[in-house]
Amino acid sequence: MTLSLIDRPTPNFDERHAPPDMIILHYTGMQTGEAALERLCDPQARVSAHYLVEEDGRVFRLAPEERRCWHAGVSHWRGEDNLNGVSIGIEIVNPGHEWGYRAFPDAQIESVVELVGQIRERWTVPNDRILGHSDVAPARKEDPGELFPWKRLAEAGHGLWFEPAMERIAALGPPLKPGDEGIGVVVMQSALKRLGYGLEQTGVYDEATRITVTAFQRHWRQANVDGIADGETRARLVGVLQLAQVESVTGVLT
DSSP states (O other), X not given: OOOOEEEOOOSOEEEOSSOOOEEEEEEOOSSOHHHHHHHHTOTTTOOOOXXXXXXXXXXXXXXXXXXEESOSOSOEETTEEOGGGGEEEEEEOOOHHHHOOOXXXXXXXXXXXXXXXXXXXXXXXOGGGEEEHHHHXXXXXXXXXXXXXXXXXXXXXXXXXXXXXXXXXXXXXXXXXXXXXXXXHHHHHHHHHHHTOOOOOOSBOOHHHHHHHHHHHHHHOTTOOSSOBOHHHHHHHHHHHHHHHHHHHHHHHO
């Protein structure tokens, strides 16, 4: 597939101080793609992204990848804050949870997959740093949400995905849920933090933990996004974390 980029420059960017090594995916969360495009290019709005992908697959290039766009806001991943400086932002047209969240069309996803692949040809972006806005800002954001086909993106070679065996799920026992305390909660919180989320090990399944589990589910446990860490959620967490650790070691060795 060959992408035909449509230039629609935004004034909303500034200088980077390091090369990007992360891709953050968003949905626009507005009623139309044109409205989103206008906002991303409005100097008064002070928001932007490097690309916008329309539902019909058209890709708008808003800013050079060498510049820092303003898309992630207050954000965190694996010890880093304010991730605009190290990330490339892709806005994917979808009305979002507020305006009638719906499945992403095939043509749109095909363009997203191709765009992510092309970006990775230009920059070193590990699979474990291809994330959603809800991953890096779980208390504020839901996008691109549980309908975004992360599995399809990973099958194309971009990002992480893990599906546990049933016996692995069963071995983890009953769900962990808000209000629970103890070593099981500590282990889960530790795994979420090692993966990248900004979550502390309190040993209490508090509101911050529920929010973080929900964010994890939006990306890696999409069939059941309820903030309760059932066996499948925890099995997927362990599997994704192991894949991320392999990715990290492989990156060091190469």
